[in-house]
Amino acid sequence: MIAVPDLSAVKQALAAQRIETPSWAFGNSGTRFKVFAQPGVPRTPEEKIADAATVNRFTGAAPSVALHIPWDRVDDYAALARYAGDLGVSVGAINTNVFQDDDYKLGSVTNPDPGIRRKATDHLLEAVAVMDATGSRDLKLWFSDGINYPGQDDLRDRQDRLATALREAYDRLGDDQRILLEYKLFEPAFYATDVPDWGTSFAHCVELGPKATVCIDTGHHAPGTNIEFIVAFLLRQDRLGAFDFNSRFYADDDLMAGAADPFQLFRIMYEIVRADALDPARGINFMLDQCHNIEAKIPAVIRSVMNVQEATAKALLVDRAALAAAQRSGGVLEANAVFMDAYNTDVRPLLAEVRADQGLDPDPVAAYKRSGYQERITADRAGGEQAGWGA
């Protein structure tokens, strides 16, 4: 059996783990072909926050919820943050949206039209004002900007325009605020994306300053990309700010974290543990970025939180002394066996204990189903328009 040096330290680390949920995971979503509406889906930002608070109530591990502007636009953001606080959660990252206006057909902050660049940059500044009101630390930026055809626009000029907009947003940040710059290989642009990979994001962050960090969305890479290498590299450079966890089989599928490749999630979390970066005080925001198109949304988010916890527990169980000894002696098979022993451990009983110690039900999904919450929201939210993409 594997040797675990200090099981109480493992349990303590798991109890302290924090995972941020996305408001949009609770609304209706779909593919480009169809959005399937579900009963009980939130109609307002407040109802999305109530659902996120429900996930936190059953997992004890999801005390913040990310908002998306303008999908979660309200008149009084300070009041929204107080409402969240009353439900036991805080407002997390503020996500910007410069991809849904007709103006952005040729790009937002990289658009060849300076008037459209101004409009997009003003939206980023508006998001920082929202952060001031909600007490949020993180400004999350993802740009759909890119081009579909060679020659459509100048690749280098677009980088200059991007840098200009990022600088303006960065200079607007308060002392305790920061930028999370997300990258994505392709889609909606199919030939060249302006922030396609971690290297581009990293370089812009370095140029901006210490308050700019990279956000890794696990679904935003080419197939076969070694994401844990990117994690290790960015941690070493102190430039990893956040994850958008989700699963993909093909492209940016946004399925539940740990559903498609739990082994990859374990390898990622091992690099986090290896860098001692799990502690919330280290400043890495472990977020979910998912869409639950056909499955029930709240239990899917609960399951996702549990999947991240399971991958983390396995990563914490790696016998690092044995691993280091095997690595030093060139024991290829032995080192790999140490890794696999941890991965193959059934950590569900351990996590059930951690939950019981916190006064939680050891099975959060079953507890949610028994709670009657789903039936209540289905009845209460029968009238009015459901929130979804673009709402």
Ligand SMILES: [Mn+2]
């Ligand atoms: Mn994302």
